[in-house]
Every structure is written in structure tokens, then in C-alpha cells.
Amino acid sequence: MSKRLKSCKLLLLFSRDLFDTLPFGVNIFDPATHELLYLNQAQRRGLGLTYDEPLAGKTCYRLLMGANTPCDNCNESKLRHNVCQVHIYHNDITNANLLLCHTLVPWNGKSCHFCMAINLDEYQQRHVAHDKVLYQELAMNDIIRAGMYEIDPESGIRKMMNRLGHLLSADHLLIAEETATMLRFSHFWDAQDVLPLSRKIQPFPREEIHAVYEHFLTESVFTIDDVEAFYRDTGYAPRLPNLQRLIFVRLRLDDRAYGYLEVINPAPEQMEKAIPLLQALARFFSILLRNHNLIRRIDRLGKIDPLTAIMNRRGLLDYLKRLPEKRAYAFFFGDLNGLKETNDHLGHEAGDTLIKAAASLLESACPTNAVFRMGGDEFLMVEEVQDDAQADDICAQLHDRFRTAGISIALGYALASTPIDNIDTILAEADRHMYQEKIQHHKTRHQHTDSTPALKNIHPTDLN
Numbered sequence: 001m002s003k004r005l006k007s008c009k010l011l012l013l014f015s016r017d018l019f020d021t022l023p024f025g026v027n028i029f030d031p032a033t034h035e036l037l038y039l040n041q042a043q044r045r046g047l048g049l050t051y052d053e054p055l056a057g058k059t060c061y062r063l064l065m066g067a068n069t070p071c072d073n074c075n076e077s078k079l080r081h082n083v084c085q086v087h088i089y090h091n092d093i094t095n096a097n098l099l100l101c102h103t104l105v106p107w108n109g110k111s112c113h114f115c116m117a118i119n120l121d122e123y124q125q126r127h128v129a130h131d132k133v134l135y136q137e138l139a140m141n142d143i144i145r146a147g148m149y150e151i152d153p154e155s156g157i158r159k160m161m162n163r164l165g166h167l168l169s170a171d172h173l174l175i176a177e178e179t180a181t182m183l184r185f186s187h188f189w190d191a192q193d194v195l196p197l198s199r200k201i202q203p204f205p206r207e208e209i210h211a212v213y214e215h216f217l218t219e220s221v222f223t224i225d226d227v228e229a230f231y232r233d234t235g236y237a238p239r240l241p242n243l244q245r246l247i248f249v250r251l252r253l254d255d256r257a258y259g260y261l262e263v264i265n266p267a268p269e270q271m272e273k274a275i276p277l278l279q280a281l282a283r284f285f286s287i288l289l290r291n292h293n294l295i296r297r298i299d300r301l302g303k304i305d306p307l308t309a310i311m312n313r314r315g316l317l318d319y320l321k322r323l324p325e326k327r328a329y330a331f332f333f334g335d336l337n338g339l340k341e342t343n344d345h346l347g348h349e350a351g352d353t354l355i356k357a358a359a360s361l362l363e364s365a366c367p368t369n370a371v372f373r374m375g376g377d378e379f380l381m382v383e384e385v386q387d388d389a390q391a392d393d394i395c396a397q398l399h400d401r402f403r404t405a406g407i408s409i410a411l412g413y414a415l416a417s418t419p420i421d422n423i424d425t426i427l428a429e430a431d432r433h434m435y436q437e438k439i440q441h442h443k444t445r446h447q448h449t450d451s452t453p454a455l456k457n458i459h460p461t462d463l464n
Contacts, residue, residue, distance in 0.1 A: 025117040027060065028107055031076045034059045037107060043117070046094065060113075066092070079104045079113060088120070096121055139167055140280050147284060153292035160285065161189040168274055169267035171242070172197055175251070177259040177289065181206055186259075197240060204239065211236040212248055212260070220250045221278045223271050240264065245271060249278045253286035258293075261285055305373040307352060308359035316372045316380065316423070323418045329384050330391040330413050332398065333430035334362070335438060336377035337408035358409065361401050365394075380427070391415060410438035 019026045025043035029036045036055045044051060047063060061067045061074075075085060085102040099118040104111045147160035161173045171194045175187040184203040190196040206213065211234035215222045224230045224246040231238065247263035261282070266274060303315035311319065323329070336358055343351040355377060362371040362381050370382040381398075385391045391413050402409045412433025416426045 022116075025119070027064070027115045027117070028105065028112050029060045029115075031079065031104075031111070031113045034061055034070055036060055036063060037112060046119070060115075064091075075102060076113060081105075081111065140277055143167070143281060144284050147288055153288045153295060157187055157285070157288045157292065158189070160281070160288070161187065164263075164281065165189045165191060167277075168247075168263055168270045170263050170270075171265040172240075173264070174262050175259060175285070175289070176262065177293075178206060178257060183209070183259065201239065208239075209236060215248065216250045216260070220252075220282060221247065221275050223247050223275070225268075225271060247271065247274060247278065249282050249285075251282055251286045251289060253283065253290055256290075258286050258289045305359075308356050308373050310359050310363060310369075311372045313372065313374055316374075319370060319372075319382070320418075320420050320423060323420070325418050327384055327418050328386065328415060329382055329418065330394065330415055331426050331430050332381040332383070332391075332395060332411060332413045333374075333427060333434045334358070334379040334381070334398075334409045334411045335434055337410060337438070339377045354407065357405065358402070358407055361405055361407070362398075365398055365401055374427075380430075385415070388415065410434050412437060 019038075019040045022040055023042055025046055026038070026040040027036065027043055028038040036058045039047070039049065039055065041051065044053070061070050065071055078085065079102060081104045083103065087100055089098050089100050090096070091098055097120045099120055101116045101118075103114050105114040106112075107114075143160050143163045146163050147156035150156035150159060157175070161175075164170075165173045171191050173189040174185050174197065176183045177186045178184075182203045183206050185201050188197055188199060211230075227238070227243040227246060230236060230246075242265070244265050245268065247266060249261040249263070251258040251260055261278070263274070263278075303311055303318055305312045336354065339351055339354060342354050355373075358377070358379060359371065359373060362379055363369055366381050366383060368383070372380040372382075374380050383394060385394070395411050395413055398411055399409075412430050412435070414426045414429035414433065420426065
């Protein structure tokens with residue numbers, strides 16, 4: 001019994017529907033007459049035949065090979081039921097390279113020639129297209145992951161630009177942020193082997209690159225393969241050096257425009273390939289820009305005193321970081337006289353008005369608006385000076401301004417050169433000088449009042 005089982009041939013029966021829907025060409029024809037008995041849908045499409053066109057009288061050599069007689073290399077005599085012959089054949093009719101698989105199959109009670117033809121050119125194109133899509137997806141996911149996993153949007157933007165710049169083999173990437181009429185380059189990336197772009201490019205009117213924005217009306221991403229030709233055709237004047245090829249990407253989110261991303265001199269083979277990738281990445285760059293600007297606004301609000309709209313102590317620390325080195329500055333520390341009496345007799349609203357008036361006077365006196373409310377009725381003004389004599393003149397001018405406005409203030413200053421290592425030490429010195437003037441103010445005010453306590457026993461917090 002076991003010997004008979006071992007000698008049995010395994011017969012596999014396939015549904016015709018399977019062959020009908022295969023993406024490869026399938027032919028069945030009579031090996032004796034070469035007459036075609038069956039063509040599946042893929043083969044019919046390849047030969048330009050309709051789905052129901054009759055095959056009667058059509059031979060394999062005429063329809064498939066364009067010959068009047070059977071092919072010289074016809075392998076009918078070599079076909080076996082249990083053998084599959086495979087070879088590559090170039091079809092001159094369709095100009096296609098085919099992988100052919102031949103065998104014998106039962107068809108309507110007789111053995112017939114079965115041939116499956118795989119178009120290698122189409123298969124390769126599908127494979128390349130699949131690889132391209134896969135490449136784009138992997139590249140996009142890698143770039144997005146690099147940016148979106150960062151807590152700080154600024155760091156996320158830098159990392160996405162770095163990954164994208166390397167991927168496109170570009171010389172530079174930059175982001176131009178826009179207002180209603182102006183553009184400002186805010187983020188830069190440079191390849192290691194090229195001269196970095198200047199970070200000091202001044203903001204410029206949007207109208208100067210109207211040719212770019214005209215493209216954005218219909219395209220979110222567009223390429224310029226020949227920058228010189230683009231200049232000639234549009235009159236667009238470049239603001240950057242060594243431009244050969246460009247890709248512009250519109251950055252927009254929820255009907256709000258943030259500007260554009262500009263890719264400078266990407267590799268030529270990346271120009272068209274990058275378009276779907278950049279179309280997908282544009283939204284994520286826009287999200288990071290929105291978040292970055294939101295955090296920047298929140299941070300700016302955290303450095304502004306809400307009552308006077310001048311900077312607070314946090315704003316001072318940020319301001320000090322931006323001061324140029326090896327410069328001399330005077331730190332004028334002021335404390336209002338009589339605020340407590342104003343609050344007690346006229347109310348705190350009047351006291352707030354007094355504080356705002358003092359802040360306004362200091363702002364008008366400081367050409368750089370480096371004025372800070374340090375808390376309560378204490379203010380600081382910072383101004384670059386040459387020496388003590390100039391600082392004394394500024395201090396006298398401040399007194400004149402406040403006296404004219406009917407506001408009493410005690411002032412003191414300290415000089416320091418940048419960089420500022422310890423601002424608290426400087427403020428303490430300016431506060432000591434201010435306190436001496438504060439004592440003199442109270443001494444003059446109370447020198448004829450017998451009930452006035454000795455000034456030497458008055459604590460600074462009691463002097464208002």
C-alpha cells in the first residue's frame with residue numbers, strides 16, 4: 001500500500017479564476033496545432049485584445065511572436081507534465097524582456113502547452129516604485145521622529161533641517177518667516193563642506209520675491225532647476241550667493257502662513273524625488289514653527305511687567321546676555337519717594353498710576369529702552385557710558401525729568417564693564433548709592449519735625 005502511495009502522482013487542480021486575475025500573462029495552446037485556447041486578462045491587455053475576443057484560428061507564433069510559421073526554437077517536443085522549463089526571452093513585438101515558464105497541463109481532456117510570461121521590465125519598474133515609496137516613507141518618518149521627539153521646538157527644527165539637508169545632499173537649508181509684508185530668515189543649516197551663509201541677513205519686503213509667491217498660489221512645493229534662467233524670466237533678484245538649484249516649500253497650517261523652507265543646491269537627482277517628501281514634511285515644519293513662536297511669545301510675556309509694560313528682572317537677565325563685550329555701562333537704580341502715602345491717601349489705583357508714570361519717564365530718557373521694574377516701586381535703567389562724569393550727567397537729567405513731572409525719586413548708580421558676571425553685586429552697589437539719596441530726602445523732609453525718629457534707626461524698607 002505504501003509503495004503504491006509513493007508512486008502516485010499528485011494532481012493539483014486550479015480554478016480558472018485564479019489564472020484570470022494573475023498580474024502575469026498566462027497562455028494555453030494546443031501543442032499540435034499551436035492554436036491558442038486561453039489567454040488571461042493580463043495577457044489580453046498586453047496584446048491589445050478585448051476581454052471576450054474569440055481566439056479561434058489564432059496561433060501562438062502569429063499572435064505572440066508576429067511570425068508566419070512556428071518558432072525555430074519551439075520547445076513543444078521537450079514539454080513534460082512534471083517539468084517546468086524557464087528561460088528569458090526578448091519579445092520584439094512588445095519590446096519587452098519576459099521570463100517564460102513552460103509545462104504541460106490537462107485542458108478539456110488533453111495535454112496542452114501552458115506558458116506563464118512575467119514582464120521583467122514592468123516588475124522592475126514596480127520594484128523601483130515600491131522602493132521609492134518605501135524610501136520616502138522611511139526618510140520622512142526618520143526626519144519627523146528627529147523633530148517631534150524634541151521638547152524644545154527650536155531644537156526639533158534644527159534636527160529636522162539637519163536630517164533633511166543630508167538626505168538631499170544640499171548646500172544649505174533655511175526657513176524664512178513672514179509677516180503681512182516682510183520676510184526674515186530665522187533658521188539656517190549648512191553642509192560641512194560649504195561656506196556658511198551669513199546669519200545677519202536683514203529682513204526684506206515680501207514683494208522682492210513676488211515671483212516665488214506667485215508659484216505658491218498653485219504649488220505648495222516647486223523646484224527651480226536653473227536659477228539663472230529663472231532670474232532672466234522673472235526678474236527675481238537673489239539675496240544669497242552661489243545659487244544653482246532651488247526647492248521652495250510653503251509652510252502653512254490651519255489657513256495661517258508661516259513662511260517657506262528653501263533648499264539650496266540639492267543634488268540634481270534629488271530635485272523631483274524630494275517633492276512628495278517635502279510636501280509631507282511641510283506640515284510638521286509648520287507645527288514646530290507655530291509651537292516655537294508660541295513659546296517665544298509666552299517667554300516674552302514672562303519677561304514683561306504687566307502693569308508698566310517694561311521688562312522685569314527676567315527680562316534684565318535676558319538683556320544682559322545680549323550686551324556686547326568690553327563695553328562700560330551705568331546701572332541706574334531708582335526708588336520712588338512717597339508711594340506709600342499715595343496709596344494710603346489716594347488709593348492703590350493712584351499708586352499704580354504713579355508707578356506707570358515713573359516707568360514712562362525712564363523709558364523716554366533711555367535711548368535703548370533698557371528699563372526694568374525690579375519690584376514694587378524700584379526701577380533700573382541701563383545705559384552705555386564713557387565714565388563717571390557722563391553717568392552723573394545722566395543722573396542729573398533724570399532728576400530734572402522727574403522733578404518737572406512732579407514725581408520724587410531717589411537714584412543711585414554703579415558702573416560695570418561687560419560681560420556681567422554677577423548682576424546682584426552691581427545692583428547692591430547701585431542700591432547703596434540710591435539709599436544714601438533716600439536718606440537725604442527724608443532728612444530734608446523731616447528736619448523740622450520733632451516727632452520724626454532718628455534717621456539712623458530707619459530701615460530701608462521703611463523709606464517710601
